[in-house]
Amino acid sequence: MVLRATSAIWKREMRKWRRNRTQLISSLLLPILFLLVIGNAYSGTFSDIPVAITNLDSETPAQVFQEALQNSTSLSVVATNISISDAMAMIDDGKILGFILIPVNFSKTLLPLPWGVTVSPSTRINVTDDNTNLMVSQALEGLTAQVLNETLHDNRVASWFTDVTHLPFRLSELSIGKVDRYATGFTFIDFLAPGILLMTVLFTSLFAAGMPIILDREVGYFDMLLSTPTRRSDIVLGFTLAGVTKVIAQATFVLVIAIVLGIHMALTPLSLLYIYVLATLLGLGFVGISIAMSVKIELTAVQFVNGLINFPVFFLSGAFYPVESLPTWLRTVVYLNPMTYAVDGLRAVMIKGASILTVIPDVVFVGVFALLTQILGNLALYLALSGRQIRIRHRSQRTK
Amino acid sequence: MVKTVEAIDLVKQFDGLTAVDKVNMSVEKGELFGLLGPNGAGKTTTIKMLITLLKPTSGKALVAGFDVLTEADEVRRRIGYVPQESALDVRLTAAENLELFAELYGLPKSEIKPRINEVLELVDLDKRKNDLVAHYSGGMKRRLEISRGLLPTPQVLFLDEPTLGLDPQSRRVVWEFIHKLQKDWDLTILTTTHYLDEAEREMDRVAIIDKGTIMAMGRPEDLKTEFGKDVVELVIKSTDGGDSGEQLKSKLLSLELGTDLSVSDRKVRLGVPNGKTALPLIMHKIESVGLGVESISVRSPSLDDVFIKYTGRGIREDEGAQDSEDTKKQRAMMMARMRRRV
Numbered sequence: 256m257v258l259r260a261t262s263a264i265w266k267r268e269m270r271k272w273r274r275n276r277t278q279l280i281s282s283l284l285l286p287i288l289f290l291l292v293i294g295n296a297y298s299g300t301f302s303d304i305p306v307a308i309t310n311l312d313s314e315t316p317a318q319v320f321q322e323a324l325q326n327s328t329s330l331s332v333v334a335t336n337i338s339i340s341d342a343m344a345m346i347d348d349g350k351i352l353g354f355i356l357i358p359v360n361f362s363k364t365l366l367p368l369p370w371g372v373t374v375s376p377s378t379r380i381n382v383t384d385d386n387t388n389l390m391v392s393q394a395l396e397g398l399t400a401q402v403l404n405e406t407l408h409d410n411r412v413a414s415w416f417t418d419v420t421h422l423p424f425r426l427s428e429l430s431i432g433k434v435d436r437y438a439t440g441f442t443f444i445d446f447l448a449p450g451i452l453l454m455t456v457l458f459t460s461l462f463a464a465g466m467p468i469i470l471d472r473e474v475g476y477f478d479m480l481l482s483t484p485t486r487r488s489d490i491v492l493g494f495t496l497a498g499v500t501k502v503i504a505q506a507t508f509v510l511v512i513a514i515v516l517g518i519h520m521a522l523t524p525l526s527l528l529y530i531y532v533l534a535t536l537l538g539l540g541f542v543g544i545s546i547a548m549s550v551k552i553e554l555t556a557v558q559f560v561n562g563l564i565n566f567p568v569f570f571l572s573g574a575f576y577p578v579e580s581l582p583t584w585l586r587t588v589v590y591l592n593p594m595t596y597a598v599d600g601l602r603a604v605m606i607k608g609a610s611i612l613t614v615i616p617d618v619v620f621v622g623v624f625a626l627l628t629q630i631l632g633n634l635a636l637y638l639a640l641s642g643r644q645i646r647i648r649h650r651s652q653r654t655k
Numbered sequence: 656m657v658k659t660v661e662a663i664d665l666v667k668q669f670d671g672l673t674a675v676d677k678v679n680m681s682v683e684k685g686e687l688f689g690l691l692g693p694n695g696a697g698k699t700t701t702i703k704m705l706i707t708l709l710k711p712t713s714g715k716a717l718v719a720g721f722d723v724l725t726e727a728d729e730v731r732r733r734i735g736y737v738p739q740e741s742a743l744d745v746r747l748t749a750a751e752n753l754e755l756f757a758e759l760y761g762l763p764k765s766e767i768k769p770r771i772n773e774v775l776e777l778v779d780l781d782k783r784k785n786d787l788v789a790h791y792s793g794g795m796k797r798r799l800e801i802s803r804g805l806l807p808t809p810q811v812l813f814l815d816e817p818t819l820g821l822d823p824q825s826r827r828v829v830w831e832f833i834h835k836l837q838k839d840w841d842l843t844i845l846t847t848t849h850y851l852d853e854a855e856r857e858m859d860r861v862a863i864i865d866k867g868t869i870m871a872m873g874r875p876e877d878l879k880t881e882f883g884k885d886v887v888e889l890v891i892k893s894t895d896g897g898d899s900g901e902q903l904k905s906k907l908l909s910l911e912l913g914t915d916l917s918v919s920d921r922k923v924r925l926g927v928p929n930g931k932t933a934l935p936l937i938m939h940k941i942e943s944v945g946l947g948v949e950s951i952s953v954r955s956p957s958l959d960d961v962f963i964k965y966t967g968r969g970i971r972e973d974e975g976a977q978d979s980e981d982t983k984k985q986r987a988m989m990m991a992r993m994r995r996r997v
Contacts, residue, residue, distance in 0.1 A: 263758035267744065267751075274746040476742040482706050483759040483807075484731040 264493025294444035307334040314362030315415040353384035449601040450574025460538040464498030465545025502538030521608030543628030547635040593624035659843040665714035676867040692864035698847035735804030739815040745789040760807040774802040794825030814846040870965035885930030892947030
């Protein structure tokens, strides 16, 4: 039978993999942890941000505004009507993350000119925040504006206006009509899920094929394999296929988790096929890289080198953070990163339910990447083996 | 006699450093042949060239009648190899470990199971074939590795340090199996060892190899006879104090006590045709130059004596602390170069 050696190596790798329970469990836990921890931590919603409020205006709109701030679940008001210097001290001590100051003339700025005062910088709502905590700082500004908007729509503000001016209250604001293109209720976890699936593919494939070769090389097992009358390419193919099998198994596991967690997915037979083709190609690509590395790298360096690849490939792909948040010089890396295309294609198909035709370029790019690294990996191993100078192990590990 | 393994002027260099230097040797069919030498002498490098895992820099080698360079695949079909390090999958059972290699050796599907049972029976592991190798003892692992080398029904079995790291009892058991194989299968076995007692006891013929060169070759008995009939060992009294090792040696050499004289600290070893008659004369001569003899004994020569004669030092001295700085440096450099190659 053709490829007997290949299937024998594959079988061996599968047996080893199945029986290594620690490795199996940890490789299953990692995607769950990532989805749950990162998915929830970076969801963009906040609650209980500690703040202090000082209200210098006794008119109704200011009272309504303060009330709304105190009722917001995003904020936790820990002190009211304190002096500015006390508030600054509290920020310095880390007791609050923001201080909201409602100025004396706040309500009057709502009135037309004869009753009111000219709008000047001093009459704006003043938010001082701990800008070392960047995300909270940005969120506070947005939240304050949102609460202010709600205040202006409050009936009590309108009747106060009419009481003072005997005119009907009409808000002359420009608003943005935001329409969700896709089903409502998308969360950050939904956005993250395709990236986590591909991250699992990336991590698995880098370890799945190269690592066993390095281990075999270090203990002299590889020499044993090479001392048999087997074609070298059959042996390498066995390791490659075993690696890809592990990738597919992992991808399936993440898909199942995603379904259990109730992540928005457009699963049809065609989209499933696309997911698997994309995951397999990306896996093949990184299996190729790990095989190329297995020729040179020592066991002790594997973790480090893999980290060196994992980290930029994952974070510079838009899997976790939008590409738009990166500076221009880093975007070049993003556009050369095969992971970027895999994430883009997978997110479109898996979450948005896009037509397969629109994501063909993505799969082509990943396919070319897989082809190139497979050539690289096999060539590197071939060159090493053709000299038949697979490294001789330093000294025996047997105890003397 | 048929030569099953033959090496002619075999040389292996790593970036100009010579690991194996013009090795000439031949192993006859059915023979148990041992390469004997300290760590780093070039034993493993020689074996790796013979089993087609390393390309010789120059020279030629034939295994089972095929050239290791031009007919590598034919050679691989006819050899079994048991490497120095334990190369087994501990998460697989013994049978599963063997199954992989039965496939790699291309045994017919229908023969795989009976063949695995047969080789496991040979090394007395058939009853534990479905146990995970993780639960095996060191000796059992070694026997399993030997049985794996037998899967292709080889003409030559290469055993690299077959008893390294085993306790004396396991070592004896492993050798028993090796002898059984040699006899029952008419197998040619080429092994390496740095245990001199094993070489002396177990092997038909040995080659003493040091720094990549074969220093002597022959049957252990013949090598010992060549050395001299008896070995005299004596310890010089330390009362005089003044003499350094070198001075002592030259003083003793001038007395013409016997052949192959070696001095280590105050211990003196030399060869004489007849120990019983030589003793009084030796005592007399030593005392005549003002030295005292603390103890003296006569014994028949061992392979250790032969080894010291050809290499100038004991085989064990090469391990660890007593390595000369040069040897250490040279070995480190060679290892680094070997590693860089792949």
